[in-house]
Every structure is written in C-alpha cells, then in structure tokens.
Amino acid sequence: MPSSCTHLDQIRDVTPQTQGCEECLAMGDLWVHLRVCLSFGHVGCCDSSKNRHATKHFRATEHPIAASGEPGESWAWCFVDQLVAAG
DSSP, X not given: OOSSOSXXXXXXXXXXXXXXXXHHHHHTOOOSOEEEETTTOOEEEOTTSSSOHHXXXXXXXXXXXXXXXXXXXXXXXXXXXXXXXXX
C-alpha cells in the first residue's frame, strides 16, 4: 500500500451538485456526514450513514477522491489507496 495518495492528479475544481446527499435527498432519507467527489462534484453520505452513497459513487464511477463536505473540515480521502489524500 502506498504511503501517500497516488491519485492527486485526478482532483478537479468542482462545485458540489447538491446541498446534501444527492441520493438521500431523492429518497427522503437522512445522513450523518457528507463527502464531495473531487472528480465530479457528486455529494454523497459517508460510511457512518446507513446508505453510504459516497462509497457507492466511488464503486460505480471509480472517482478516487472525496473531500469532507462538513463545515470547517478540509481533508480528503482516497478510496483506492485507503488513506487521507489531502488535509
């Protein structure tokens, strides 16, 4: 396993597409924390949420890095390398 993220070149200047988890909003469901895909801007819920939409988005698209969508947090997670990508 790498000691640093090998996918930083895939980070794009994105705008979150929704104000909450896109899929949970459509379902009328709740989430715990939000993650923003840094390749596309998709907003999904974290793995502490029951629906885990950020991880599902990664599995469907292979977009490797998601940033925290929480106010005051500035870190990002690389799903592929399984480590903090930026922070």
